[in-house]
Amino acid sequence: MVARILAAHMVCFAEFDDASQWKILHPYNKESSVKSEIVPFGILQFDETKTAEMIHILDNYGQYAPQDKDGKPLPFVLYCDGLSCERADGAQRARINGGDHWARLEMIEPAIQEWHRRLMFVQDTFDELFKFESHREKGTLYNIKQYFDHKGVSSNIMECFNKATELLHFATKGFTVVAAMELLGVQSVDATPDALPSTASDRRDFLMSLAADIVNMIYEKPNTMEILEDEPAQGDFQYCSCKMDIGGVMVYCSYTKCRKGQWFHIDCLGISLEDVPEGDWFCSEDCKSLKNSGKKKCKSAISDRFRDLKKEYAHRLLWRGLNDLARADAVSENDGTRMIRHWKFDLMEFYEKHHPKYFVYAHRLLTNVGGAVSERL
Structure with missing residues (x-):
């Protein structure tokens, strides 16, 4: 994706500005090249907020499901938004005791449409980066919107999805080119970098290497710390690895957010009190390292004053924008x-x-793809 952008906007890479060169092939390219036939089902006058009427909707769609030789329905995917998926699930649960596959609505597998997932992603991006207070700060998304007259873009992405993504992609491509110019040490898109190879094959490799450098520069490692430090689910006895109230002497893990039990029976640990050191004791190396990393917070808070916030913003915008381009x-x-x-x-x-509904449906989709439903589906 980065290489495509650079080939389209930098003169030194213009020879590679051919979309066919960057097409990512997959097993169904041939089938996907044929335009689908659109068959309208008409408008159903039902209220999906009511379970009984949602059942009528699924029954209506279900009549189009193909069948195997025994008359059993071959399920198909019904794409919708998160709320409609939830309502379809409710309708299927209401019919769970139906007499056959059709009555149980097993011919339908609700799934969130890709567009709705992208909508969520872009909305989160704008919630974070599209702020009116930043309209005077050069290079911010709001400033770019005003300077380049991207009309009709607001913070409510549902109302302006196409215009909002146009703005995001416009800014992303600009930031990508600026990042490349910085790495190449050139001042304009027309300039030729000194390090540009002389042969076409080497220039292409050079372009791909530059694209990789840009991605590595802005790559954001997923933040797993929040999940690691989440409180465990509440139960009858939350302590020790045994999770049993067996009495006896217990020792305390000095990492206050220990997920393994916080208090431990010395019998379960197979140690004696003499083995427990004075001061801090940790049940594992993980807890020890997490505790020690927490001691650095005061120092890092002081160093925040010296962070390059504009650079961080640019990297964040570029990362989010490239992600959306890749999804599209x-x-x-x-x-x-x-x-x-x-x-x-x-x-x-x-x-x-904090999108629990989409989190659950993502798990469900990945489970289905992993083998819970047929390969055909």
């Missing part, structure tokens, strides 16, 4: 493998941004 490209190419890869990546996103 996967959908336009009908590349299921890449779409599934994005769903895996977004599990952390849904967790961090």
